[in-house]
Amino acid sequence: MTLLVHTRADLARARAELPGRVAVVTTMGALHDGHRANFRKARQSADSVIATVFVNPLQFGPGEDLDRYPRPLDADVAICADEGVDVVFAPVEAELYPNGRGGLTTVHAGPDGDILEGASRPGFFTGVLTVVAKLFHLTRPDVACFGEKDFQQLALVRRMVRDLDFGIEIVSVETVREADGLALSSRNVYLSEAERAAAQAIPHAVHAAQASSEPLAAAEKALAAEPGLVVDYVTVRANDLGEAPASGPARLLIAAKAGTTRLIDNAPVRIGDPDA
């Protein structure tokens, strides 16, 4: 049985009843198979699972899609029930930010929060880390599962937990893709047919990069071949987001817009000769 709670008081009561180790999966709802993978990993990693569903206004910039972000709560709760989630915490904004958002104490990522997504979306990771920190305090998990799809978010949450001594194990979950290779995202529903076709260049770039000893050049070439995409960044970094190594394992990261929809993707790649 999945229990849906909206207040921190009801969450605290439900949390107190949960047996054993507790895993949390934080979400903004509009759940898809990528979230399902997170719930499954959470089930494997702990005895009880809490899902949070909250479209966090703090991580949306001016002109972003806060108002039109999908909020299908009934369908989300049904998915959580299907995946054996024990408690769904779906607060309204006033429950999570009872003193308003002005003058709020926030969690600011280190310098790695200002690159890539942080460079394009100023304040984004402050919004993410602040709400994740609050949700960690409210749900008191032993484990938290985050998708690799948001690779920079995963890295920064790991750092926050380490740097601020949260004592929570962070477990990563591999990106889930549509049959055509596009990484699952709640924002894919915004894509028109033509945009969706253009977005294909992103998984093509990922494949090209993974098949090449020069992954960045291969990805750039694949993306440049699609005029329907506006590339924000395509880069190869070290797995901890530092400078890419001269050779060896690294991470390809891509952000691009199809129409007004911003899409991100990333994947492990290898720089240089695979046999070196």
Ligand code: PAF
């Ligand atoms: O990845 C997301 O859906 C959000 O950034 C998160 C972690 C739920 C914080 O609002």
